[in-house]
Amino acid sequence: MARVLVGVKRVIDYAVKIRVKPDKTGVVTDGVKHSMNPFDEIAVEEAVRLKEKKLASEIIAITCGPAQSQEALRTALAMGVDKGIHVEVSGPEYETLQPIHVSKILAKIAQNEKIDLIILGKQAIDDDSNQTAQMTSGFLDWSLATFASKIEKGEKDVTVTRDIDGGHEVVTLKLPAIVSADLRLNEPRYATLPNIMKAKKKPIQKLSPKDLGVDTTPRIKIISVEDPPTRQAGQIVPDVDTLIAKLKEKGHC
Amino acid sequence: MLSRRIGKQFCGHFKGSFGRFQSTLVVAEHNNETLTPITQNTITAAKNLGGNISVLVAGTKCGPAAEALSKTDGITKVLVAESDIFKGLTVENLTALIVATQNKNKYTHILAGASTLGKTVIPRVAAKLDVSPISDVIGIKSTDTFIRSIYAGNAIQTIQANDPIKILSIRGTSFEPATLGSGSATIEKVPVEGCDTQLSEFVSQELSKSDRPELTSAKVVVSGGRGMKSSDNFKILFDLADKLNAAVGASRAAVDAGYAPSHFLVGQTGSIIAPDLYIAVGISGAIQHLAGMKDSKTIVAINKDPEAPIFQVADYGLVEDLFKAVPEMTGKL
Numbered sequence: 001m002a003r004v005l006v007g008v009k010r011v012i013d014y015a016v017k018i019r020v021k022p023d024k025t026g027v028v029t030d031g032v033k034h035s036m037n038p039f040d041e042i043a044v045e046e047a048v049r050l051k052e053k054k055l056a057s058e059i060i061a062i063t064c065g066p067a068q069s070q071e072a073l074r075t076a077l078a079m080g081v082d083k084g085i086h087v088e089v090s091g092p093e094y095e096t097l098q099p100i101h102v103s104k105i106l107a108k109i110a111q112n113e114k115i116d117l118i119i120l121g122k123q124a125i126d127d128d129s130n131q132t133a134q135m136t137s138g139f140l141d142w143s144l145a146t147f148a149s150k151i152e153k154g155e156k157d158v159t160v161t162r163d164i165d166g167g168h169e170v171v172t173l174k175l176p177a178i179v180s181a182d183l184r185l186n187e188p189r190y191a192t193l194p195n196i197m198k199a200k201k202k203p204i205q206k207l208s209p210k211d212l213g214v215d216t217t218p219r220i221k222i223i224s225v226e227d228p229p230t231r232q233a234g235q236i237v238p239d240v241d242t243l244i245a246k247l248k249e250k251g252h253c
Numbered sequence: 254m255l256s257r258r259i260g261k262q263f264c265g266h267f268k269g270s271f272g273r274f275q276s277t278l279v280v281a282e283h284n285n286e287t288l289t290p291i292t293q294n295t296i297t298a299a300k301n302l303g304g305n306i307s308v309l310v311a312g313t314k315c316g317p318a319a320e321a322l323s324k325t326d327g328i329t330k331v332l333v334a335e336s337d338i339f340k341g342l343t344v345e346n347l348t349a350l351i352v353a354t355q356n357k358n359k360y361t362h363i364l365a366g367a368s369t370l371g372k373t374v375i376p377r378v379a380a381k382l383d384v385s386p387i388s389d390v391i392g393i394k395s396t397d398t399f400i401r402s403i404y405a406g407n408a409i410q411t412i413q414a415n416d417p418i419k420i421l422s423i424r425g426t427s428f429e430p431a432t433l434g435s436g437s438a439t440i441e442k443v444p445v446e447g448c449d450t451q452l453s454e455f456v457s458q459e460l461s462k463s464d465r466p467e468l469t470s471a472k473v474v475v476s477g478g479r480g481m482k483s484s485d486n487f488k489i490l491f492d493l494a495d496k497l498n499a500a501v502g503a504s505r506a507a508v509d510a511g512y513a514p515s516h517f518l519v520g521q522t523g524s525i526i527a528p529d530l531y532i533a534v535g536i537s538g539a540i541q542h543l544a545g546m547k548d549s550k551t552i553v554a555i556n557k558d559p560e561a562p563i564f565q566v567a568d569y570g571l572v573e574d575l576f577k578a579v580p581e582m583t584g585k586l
Contacts, residue, residue, distance in 0.1 A: 012404070014541070017407070017540065018404045018407050018408060020408050027403075027404060027408055098385050099376065099385070099386075100379070100380070100383075100384075100385040100386075103380060122522075123522075125404070125405065125521065126403065126404060127403050128388070128389065128401075128402065128403055128404070128405065128521070129388045130372050130376075130388055130389075131376035131379075131386055131388060132376075134344075134372075134373060134374075134375075134376035134377045134380070135376045135377065135379065135380040135386075136380075137344075137377055137380075138348065138376070138377040138378070138379070138380025138381045139380050141452075142452070143345060143452035143453040144344050144345065144373070144377065144452075144453070145453070146344075146369075146372070146373045147369060147373075149515070159456070162369075163369070163515055163516070164369040164370075164458075164516075165368050165369045165370075165469070165516065165524075166460045166461060166467065166516050167458065167459050167460035167461050167516055168458075168459055168515075168516075169341065169455070169456075169457065169458040169459070170455075170456040170457045170458075171341070171343065171453050171454065171455055171456060172453060172454045172456055173452070173453045174451075174452055174453065177453075182522070183505075183509075183522055184508075184515055218415070219384075219385035219414070219415050219416055220385060220387075220412045220413065220414055220415060221412065221413040221415065222410065222411075222412055223398065223411040223412060223413055224410070224411045225403070225408050225409070225410050225411075226408065226409050226411075227407075227408065227409070228402065228406060228407065228408065228409050228547075231547065231552075231566050231568075232568075233565075234552070234564070234566075234567045234568040234569055234570060235568075235569060235570070236559075236564070236569075236570045236571070236572060237569050237570065237571050239571070239573075240571065240573075240578055240581045240582050240585060241585070243553065243569055243571050243582065244582065244585055244586065246569050247530070247551070247553070247569070250551060252473070252529060252530040252551060253473075253496075253497055253530075253586060
């Protein structure tokens, strides 16, 4: 049976309309609703399903971030994860924390915990990087499948259906392996109240990047964060004829 | 001493502005028959960096793509890695090839289009070279300063990369395609020894067949949302699309409800497109959807709900029942 690691990130809730800070250094995060990155919920759900099918022995969830990041871990524990690891990174160090740093942390944890399968969300909806699974696979030299819509675990391998441009493809990965979850992989469960209560008793181990020997020196300098250009307000047309006339005027048809 | 300082300054300036010492490797994407259009957009991005451009073509059959690339303007060299180990172009083998090519030729920049392939391989290559990659670049300010969008396109970030090698994936719709035709790049074979990692195996691939243009490169796109109510109803969009020679897309709601296949998806989690004309039918316009289409030149929304957020970005909005408006439009075009 496999030992599974899932990564979770606390991000601004997907339904929140974000605001750029007036000084252009980033977006406003204080007092804004946060929740677990939606793709990570899918990763957690898949891991829990593997355990329910007796294909996984233990599931560990890891998060990197400030103290509040533990909320994401508690949610994962309430969904059925066995234990949490919180790698605390805060302040300016967190602001320039990139997938390269997180991947190195994940790679270290995977080795320390003798993990067989890592499942991560395909991207975080804040930085939209879509890098961490790929980079972790590079650091560990493990097999990789991104954008998974189906995962079938075998004895020594895992077969993954991936969403690709224009269709889908199937690959078989040698274990240990890393898979990133796409939205279609599953429908994450809601944590029930009894499980939320139980999750409070589950262990969370606290570490720092230093404990793991990972250097978090910034690799990038954020020069500015600005609002995207706004579109000119359009017009409501009364009927199909006017619409077609307007489109013809613009040379679209 | 003064002259030395000026000399040094000049050198620095020269390097920065003219890209004298820049050399870029572009990872080409193709299907063993034709070059994928996003490669041409990526070549334009590479040209913005200045310096020499080499393009790497890997696959089981590289002839057609290499031929097309050798005639592309602005390319110095086409590197060809043709082997059965690139069947299905598994990320582990492709990464090994790119890293070996980089270690031999020492490029300052490595670029690929931000397609499924580019998004998958670029970060793995970056990890192997201990570099922090930059995803989905929409603008190039200088050889080390790049623009990208975050939070589903709701903020634009300008960042300076500190790593010695810059490894980027390029958003195709943000750069014009490089023209194929008049160049004369040399074609060179590259060794593939040591690139067969045997870490994963390609099993099968299923691409949906369609006579319509491909979603990410189509000039016109017609998309349906939850308001379509069923997959059968998508037929009225196909009819309209055929009249306009358009590709067909869908919102997350339509895909989740099973009305449209997943590769139709336009949005933060699907394709990011910027056609000349985007017609959103029965789509409310959630931020995740807008992230995928708001750079379209002209946006048309057809929706019976006048409060739908899509009308805030639409150039032309029609508040009407789509089941009446769409067939009427098809009939009158």
